[in-house]
Amino acid sequence: MMINLFTRFAKASHLALPGCLLLAALANPSQAVVYQAESYTNFFDTTAGNTGGAFRNDAVDIEATTDSGGGFNVGWIEPNEWLVYGGLSIPTSGSYTIRMRVASPSGATAAVDLNGGSIQLGDFAIPATGGWQNWTTVSRTVNINAGTYNLGVFAKTTGWNFNWIEVVANGGGGNTTGLLTVYEHCNYGGWFRGFNTGSFDGNVMTSMGARNDAISSVKVAAGYEAVLFDNWDYSGASVVVSGDNTCLSNFNDRTSSIIVRPATNTGTGFAAVVSETQFNQMFPGRNSFYTYAGLVAASKTYPAFAGTGDLAAKKREAAAALANFSHETGGLVYVTEIAQGEYCGDWDNNPSTCPCAPGKRYFGRGPIQLSWNGNYCAAGTALGLDLRANPDLVSQNATVAWQTALWFWMTQSGAGYRPAHDSMVGGFGFGETIRTINGSLECNGGNPAQVQSRINEYNRFLNILGTSAGPGNLGC
Missing domain, CATH: 2.60.20.10 (Crystallins)
Structure with a gap:
């Protein structure tokens, strides 16, 4: 069966009527013209009757397809059979891509032409897909002059099914843009x-x-x-x-x-990068303590957080921080550390710098699990809060909890070479944020499973935000 077709619609419905002469125009070069296999305007078939018994009553064999979007496909194809699709209008001479949706248990060959074979567009090698309804798309780039044509598909071998064919221009002027x-x-x-x-x-x-x-x-x-x-x-x-x-x-x-x-996230700063809907999608089972509003408020203390570089860079930093916070808290479930020790020690070997307040314990609290008296003092000083005297404020006020996490993210080198923020905006990669947080406990082979867990969360959040990991190493 020979087929003159143009277009690829993997999930389009089959709308053309039997026997209808199509005038299919590429109104501008960004558009695709799609012909469903069963919507031919002329044909040659070597056997009588429609073996598949579907859609039309002539000699072409048509059956229902299980390909995406449903509809029909042409099958029982024999050598030298062909199909024609009329009225293909090419507005501009240039480069075009032809795509065909096909299936074949063991492989086959088809050819595509214009105007009854007077213009040959080449052979299509159809790979073995493993079944009559196991579909794949094959393509070929060709040059076509402006004009109106009949598009043909010709069967050079048997053993394949055909669903649709598409023609689309490769770039060029006239493409439209929008919002x-x-x-x-x-x-x-x-x-x-x-x-x-x-x-x-x-x-x-x-x-x-x-x-x-x-x-x-x-x-x-x-x-x-x-x-x-x-x-x-x-x-x-x-x-x-x-x-x-x-x-x-x-x-x-x-x-x-x-x-x-x-846009639903029409705020500024972090709120313009991550919407509340996206935040909820990231943390469907989070503790109600960790509010989106608290994070938005805390981010105003550090406007460079998720606010540096282009939009993709801002999204990467937001995803990286939230992925690490998620890992530290079991998905924003834990507000405080399970093992609530005293965590009181000398700070820079000088207890008078940050002595522990009587009766207070400085175990992990908040999204980064702020720990030890020295860190509570340093974060409190930076934020204008007396966290030495009142470490519980980190587990009682959502904004303060997020502020302490962002303080560490933005300003502290931790066990790494630089603050996590600097690693993200400087192109060093997500892996270096892990080093800053946990150093050799995870990096350099210390605990690869924990590193991979953080990477998995990072990739999940990137997916939700619709961007890629960008430069730098994922691991450490």
């Missing part, structure tokens, strides 16, 4: 397509020129955010993105539906 602009590749490469406010399920998203499971970077206008969903109907995993995201490393090539809306 949300999505890009095919990281660092804003490949095709791109703009969206304004609204909801765009898989069918609408792809009909507007974005491709299913093929978005790698985004730009979002100030004051707006986009919710990217794993499934075509706004379900499954999702991520909220804002600003410029050079590479959706934890959501790369996964977007199947989109919502664009005014």
Whole structure:
């Protein structure tokens, strides 16, 4: 069966009517033209009747597909059969990518052409996918002159099923942007397509020129955010993105539906980087003591926290700090250390510098588990609080608890080479924040399982914030 098709919609519905002559135009080069396999305008089939018994009553064999989005596929394909898809309009001469959605138990070969074979666009090697309904997408980059064509798909061998074919321009002028602009590749490469406010399920998203499971970077206008969903109907995993995201490393090539809306985190500082919704998603089982409002208030004491660099850098620092705080407290569950010792000792070998207050104990409290009398004195001095006399304030006031954690994060080298904040904004990487907090107890092979636990939380939070790990080492 030979098929002239153009377009890839992995999760699009099959809307074309049988026998309808399609005039499919690339209105601008960022759009994709998609033909479902069963929506041909002409065909040649070597056997009589529709073996699959679905959709149409001519000789082409069509069956229901289990590929994403449902619909139908053409099957029982034999050598020299072909399908034609009419009215492909190419507005601008240039480079285009053709993608075909195919399945084959053992591998096969198809060819694509224009105008009955007068313009050959090359062979497509179809890999062995392991089953008739195990689908993959094959692609080829070609040059096409401006004009209107019939698109054909030709079966060079037997043994494959066909779901859809897509043609899309590779960059070039005329691409549109919007409040949300999505890009095919990281660092804003490949095709791109703009969206304004609204909801765009898989069918609408792809009909507007974005491709299913093929978005790698985004730009979002100030004051707006986009919710990217794993499934075509706004379900499954999702991520909220804002600003410029050079590479959706934890959501790369996964977007199947989109919502664009005014930003819910319209505050300044930390509140402009992490919304309360995202915070709640990070810590679904947290202790009610650890409030988002308390963290926002505490962050104003250190405006450089999650406030340095571009938006991606700010998100990385927020994710890194919250990942370490999560690890130290079992997911923001523990407000105080379980083993509540006295933790009173000489500070710089000079007890008079920070003597322990009578009857007070300086065990771990708060998101970073502030410990020892010397640290309570230093943090209290920096924050204008008498934490030597009242260490319990760290476990009684959420804002103070967050302030002590940010004091350590922003100003203390701990067991490392520099404060954790400096490691993140200086490009040294997440691993160096672990060294600052726990040094050789975890780093340099001290406890790799604990290091990996922190890394796992960091990656999870990056995913929620819609950005990537960036430069530097994850481990230490």
